Amino acid sequence: MLSLMVVEPAESEADLLASMLRTVSEDSPHLPTMAIVSERSMSAALTTFATSKPNLVLIGPGAAADVVPSDLDRLRALAGMEPIPTILAGGDRDELLDRALALGADETLAAPYDLREVHLKLCALARLARFGASLLGQRDRIRQSHDGLLGEQASVRRMFGNLSRESCLNESSAIRHHLSPQALLNGDVAAAAWGPGGKLIMLLGDFTGHGLAAAVGTVPLTAAFYSMVPKGFALPRILQELNSKLHRLLPANMFCCVLLLELDTHKRRLRIFNGGMPGACLRRASGRVRQFESRQLPLGVLAELDVAPAIVHVPVEKGDALYLWSDGLAELYSSGGEPFGQRRIVEVITRIKEGQGRFDGVLDEAFRFAACQADDLSLVELDLDRAVAEATSRAPVRTRLPDYRVGEWSARFTLGPGELRDADPLPPLLDVLAQAPGAAWFRDTLTIVLGELFRNALEHGVIGLDSSIKSSEQGFAEYYHELHRRRRALREGWIQVAVKCHGRGSGGVLEVVVDDSGPGFPASWSRSGSYAGRGLPLLRSVCRTLELQYGSSRVRALIDWGRPVDRGIQAAENPA
Amino acid sequence: MANLRSDTSRVTSELSACGSHLTIRVYGPFNFNLHRDFLDSYSSLPQPPTRFSIDLAEATHLDSAALGMLLLLRDHCFGAEVEVPSDAVTLLNANEHVATILEVSNFDQLFDIR
Structure with missing residues (x-):
């Protein structure tokens, strides 16, 4: 009418x-x-x-x-x-x-x-x-559906907030992060969690595009991340799982660029994988900057991805800080249409001496420069000294006195060449041991001891690498490259792990014996030899007794718990 | 110069006489805005070509959506094959900026980049 x-x-x-x-x-x-x-x-x-x-x-x-x-x-x-x-x-x-x-x-x-x-x-x-x-009428319908969409996205955003509850991004004083989505939902994702044995694992990812579709991809990514990290899976296994999961899930035109890093706070060593992200930047106290460029495809492109050769190993020095960012930061454009660019970011990181002000300094300069933001944008800072300090205070190697029974049990595993070549056998092994009565008390220690002894058996015993190569930064990288190459070609050899638990009142002793098919420790190892790298002092610090012999590949470690241990007593070695 | 082609197609394609080799040219920023044109350039052919050349000489930028479109092309044409020959899709004449983006993404594993 x-x-x-x-x-x-x-x-x-x-x-x-x-x-x-x-x-x-x-x-x-x-x-x-x-x-x-x-x-x-x-x-x-x-x-x-x-x-x-x-x-x-x-x-x-x-x-x-x-x-x-x-x-x-x-x-x-x-x-x-x-x-x-x-x-x-x-x-x-x-x-x-x-x-x-x-x-x-x-x-x-x-x-x-x-x-x-x-x-x-x-x-x-x-x-x-x-x-x-x-x-x-059309305008009203569009307005209504747009309001609905924003409302839904706001709900989804709240769910995303709850997803990362296992994250230590906000708890850790070593990490600072800034993520600003171009729209309501973010296709950039940051995740960080502590794994067993004082390892901090951190991820920064960037899904194709932005908005809802990109954001949805972050759900399976973070779910897999937070499920695998506490179990102690190694970087390559985590990456393979994330890659195959995303490959199954994402449409063919979508993928996820990822930076994944592991900081071993005990050995002060960093491993970094970069698939399609802008180069991460390690700033040394001297002002020297090292960049870790992308060395592999983004995740989700291929069903199988060979990630190990793309992982870079770096020894950490005092005063190191690491910076990660997504391309949205470099692609902030000035009113004149000029991009902020990688070079400027690295230049600011290099120029600002004071570690405290560097993170804000980068963001300040970027936003002063920029007229508009075209993509999701993130910047993450990891203060490596703080992370190391935090690991020490966070997870005391000696746990409190247990107030319940610790079991009497033993277990023996033998791993053949196939397992050593293709699998990451430690996390499932530790998972099994964690079921044993009282195991919660020594899980962290056991992770360190078993991890060290197992890697020693694999790298020096079965594969026959000499860790003195690792003394230079270049050698460090070469060592891991060679390790990967030889491990892939592994056709013979074995490692045996035996664990025995004796409960003793409210405490107990855990005996870990690791043996391998290698020729045993060379006589030259004793004072400053090949095995005296970062692993041995670490083992000494957590074991009551550590026994190894020249010419034998058998190592026996005794771990006490339940009684406060005098830190002054060093490991009783018995090389003779 | 940038506006020269604004009202003409930003994607053109040319099929070799024998119909087995398709050359696609992209002009200006290679991004999501031309996904329809890019898709049409290869998906509507009666006989699927066995070789593709993507000429990027006139492409000024390439974003992750474009990388996704290249993956779609590869999937569309060779999806059923386990091993896609590395020279099946060739990316040609990328300028320095575009080449850097391809390099960071390590797309040389999937495409023949010249």
Whole structure:
């Protein structure tokens, strides 16, 4: 139904115009039913506009004389987005046209009135009104669905917030991070958690695109991350799992660029994998900067990804800090269309000497430079000294006195070349041992001891590498490259692990014996030899007794718990 | 210069006489805005070509959506095959900026980049 308003002070003229409109609408099959209201003046019309809501205003000759252009502006302002056509009716056609132009009216109707002309104009205006109404209807639907979408995204965002509850991103004073999504949801993802044995694992990922689709990808990624890290899986296994999971899940045109790093706080060693992310930046206390460029495809592109050769191993020095960012930071554009760029980021990191102000310094410079943000953007800082300090205070190697029984049990595992080549056998092994009564008390210690002894057996015993290669930074990388190469080619050899637990009152002793198929320790190892790397002091610090012999590959470690141990007593070695 | 092609297609394609080699040219920023044109350039052919060349000489930028589109092309044409020959899809003439993006993503493992 259309609503028409006639504005005319003279009653007879108003009646004439109204009855004419009524006749036309009643006779025409093309016009909807019409309600007609009359007002005596333009000011009255403006007052009642909100309640009568006309679709058309017909201004009679008596009212036209008093109308000023601002009246029509106000009329249109009241109608908002709805079209409100105005018709000037009057006697002299010439005068009427001049007046309509001066006022800005839409149409004229000259007397004597011709019903066909009225009919024609009403049809045109009815079409205009229909068009306006459908346009507004669409706008309202879009607005509603957009509001709904934002509401849903806000709920999803809250769920994402809960997802990363296992994260230590906010708890750790060693980590600072800034993630700012381009839209409500973020396709960039940061995750960090402590693994057993004082290892901090951290991830920064960037999914293709941004918004909902990109954000949804972060769910399986972080779920797998937080499930694997506490179990102590090694970097390559975590990466393979994340890759195959994303490959199964993501559509062919989507993938996830990832930086994954592991900081071994005991050995002060960093392993970094970069698949498609901007180069991570390690800043040394000297101001020297080392970048870790992408060396592999992003995750989710191929079903199988050979990640181990792309992992870089770096010894950590005092005063080191590591910076990771997503390409959104480098792709902040100035008003002149120039990107902020990798070079500027590295330059700021290098220039700012004071470690405290560096993180904020990078963000400040980036946002001062930028006119607009085109993509999700993140920056993460890892203060390696703090992380190492935190690991020591966080997980004391000696646990408190247990107040319940510790079991009497033993277990023996033998791993053949296939397992040593392709699998990461330690996490499942530790998982099994963790089920034993009382195991919670020594889990962290056992992780360190078993990890050290196992890697020693594998790297030096079965594979036959000499760790003195690791003395330089370059050698460090070479060592791991060679290890990976030889491990892949492994066709023979074995490692045997035997664990025996003796409960003793409220405490107990755990005996760990690791043996391998290698030739045994060379006689030269004793004081500063090949095995005296970072592993041995670590083992000494957590074991009561550590026994090894020249020419034998058998190592026996005894771990006490339940009684405070005097730190002054060093491991009783028995090389003779 | 940047606006020269704004109202013409930003993706053109050319099929060799024998119909087995398709060359696709991309102009301006290679991003999500031209995914429809890019898809149409190879998916509507009656006989799927066995070799593709993507000429990036006129591409000014390439984002992750474009990398995804290249993966889609590879998947569409060779999805069923276990081993895609490394020279099946060739990326040509990338400028320094675009080449860096391809390098960071390590796409040389999947495409023949020249």
